[in-house]
Amino acid sequence: MRVGVVTFPGTLDDVDAQRAVRVSGNEAVALWHGDRDLHGVDAVILPGGFSYGDYLRCGAISRFAPVMTEVIAAAGQGMPVLGICNGFQILVESHLLPGGLIRNDHRRFVCRDQRLRIENTSTPWTSAYERGQEIVVPLKNGEGRYVADAETIARLEGEGRVVARYVEVNPNGSMSDIAGIANGAGNVVGLMPHPEHAVEELTGPGADGLGFFTSLVERAFA
């Protein structure tokens, strides 16, 4: 599949995300924040970083970039969209995903290899995993605490839309240990940890993150 990876001013993890796309057997297409079309990609990744220096709120300015108009429209038509870290923040600011991401409860930036449990394997980004499978990928954020009102949390839990949950340690105070969620249709997934940093043994804590990117291929040939 052709997978677009968007670069905003201040994005850091676009190159790693492109590499993860290639390692998983897909074609990576670089998208620019000023693009007004998606160059025929089949899926989009919003990578991590500090777009616009996290000014105003994390993701709040990127949400109004020209490319996001296209991403929001395509997401509405079922295109797979994965937001990682800052990308997750952009997705909640875009209202493609519910809730918000605020400063970690302990107020410090956290950087660690984090254990997660994959709880929803029906999304185009997680179908390569087994339900309940535990993986370890890097996590690095200052504002990664997932919050939502009680009704939203109940709906996410009830509809099985918690895609990944923190195991052993809740690194940022996220409600219900939520590390990642999906929209109602399942095509849009936001994730605070970084699977793109764990696709090769040499450079990460392992290759547990690769499944997020190979899932797309499985879907294409399913």
Place this chain on the structure above:
Amino acid sequence: MPKPEILDPQGKAVLGALPRLGFTGVSEIRQGKRFELEVAATDEATLAEIDKLAETFLANTVIENYTVRVEQA
């Protein structure tokens, strides 16, 4: 301002520093943002526009409340 039900770690950190500075009697601090916008007129249409700007961009109403106040220069 962060909504009342949202934990405000920055406000808590500021609150935590007060006793060290010798200030007592403050039981709660919450930290928000203030934007100063300069406009030529403050008629109803302009204020409605600014309210929309605040709702869609300056504040994230999922986690924040906002108020618009007019001050004459």
